[in-house]
Amino acid sequence: MPTLVTAPSIVQAVGNKPKHIQEFVGRANTADDRLSIARMQSPSGWKEPGQRPEFLEITIVLRGMLRVEHSSGVIDVHAGQAIIAEPGEWIRYSTPDPEGAETISVCLPAFSADTVHRDAPCG
Secondary structure, eight states: OOOOOOSOEEEOOOSSSOOEEEEEESTTTTOOOSOEEEEEEEOTTEEOOOBOOSSEEEEEEEEEEEEEEETTEEEEEETTOEEEEOTTOOEEEEEOSTTOEEEEEEEESOOOTTTSOBOSOOO
């Protein structure tokens, strides 16, 4: 039988500014460790520490621009585009543009603080 997800869980974000994360499917909201699906709203100037996650992360940009730093350079992902970060790849996300960004993120397996492997906090 299908499962209705009636509301997302609000998840605490990491970074230099408040970021709004609504997890619809995943460890926090549905106790699912197979995958996570979250909607995120990041303000202008937000950035988080770099990370080397054990999971695949697919991010779709709905509004604004998401900057993705990686070991070989930088990719700016604009509304209507997506980016795929492979497990074990070093990445750092930020939203430097004035409008910030709204994104959907899918992680396989589900996001976990134990498997994201973040760098030291940034300011």
